[in-house]
Amino acid sequence: MELTTTWYLVLGAIIFAIGASGLMIRRNPLVMFMCVELMLNAVNLTFVAFGRELDDLGGQVSVFFVLVVAAAEVVIGLAIIVAIMRHRSGATADDLSVLRG
Numbered sequence: 819m820e821l822t823t824t825w826y827l828v829l830g831a832i833i834f835a836i837g838a839s840g841l842m843i844r845r846n847p848l849v850m851f852m853c854v855e856l857m858l859n860a861v862n863l864t865f866v867a868f869g870r871e872l873d874d875l876g877g878q879v880s881v882f883f884v885l886v887v888a889a890a891e892v893v894i895g896l897a898i899i900v901a902i903m904r905h906r907s908g909a910t911a912d913d914l915s916v917l918r919g
Contacts, residue, residue, distance in 0.1 A: 826867035834860035845910040847899045858888050 837856035844850055862881045869877020902909050 823867050823871040826863060826870075830860045830864040830867065833857075833863065845912065847902065847909065847911055850911055851895055851899060855888065855892070858884060 834857050837853045837860060840853035840856070841850055844853070862884055865877040865880045865884070867877070869875065869880075902913075906913060
C-alpha cells in the first residue's frame with residue numbers, strides 16, 4: 819500500500835478540523851493558541867503534499883514562510899497570553915477588556 823497525496827490531504831483536513839473545532843469550543847486563550855498552531859501545521863502538511871505531487875519547491879518555500887510567521891506569532895502571542903494570565907489567572911477569551919489598559 820503506497821501513501822498517495824490523497825492520504826496527506828485527508829490527514830491535513832482532519833488535523834485542521836480538530837484545530838478549528840478546538841478553537842470554536844474552548845475558551846482558554848492558551849488552548850485556543852495551540853489550536854491555531856495546529857491549524858497552521860495542517861496547512862503546512864497540505865503545502866508539502868501539493869509540492870510533492872507537482873514536483874515543485876513552491877510548497878516547501880511556502881511552508882518556510884508560514885513557519886517564520888508562526889514563530890513570530892508564538893513570540894508575540896505567548897507573551898500577551900502570559901501577561902494576561904498573570905494579571906487574571908482565570909481569564910478567558912471573552913475578557914478582552916484587559917487589553918485596553
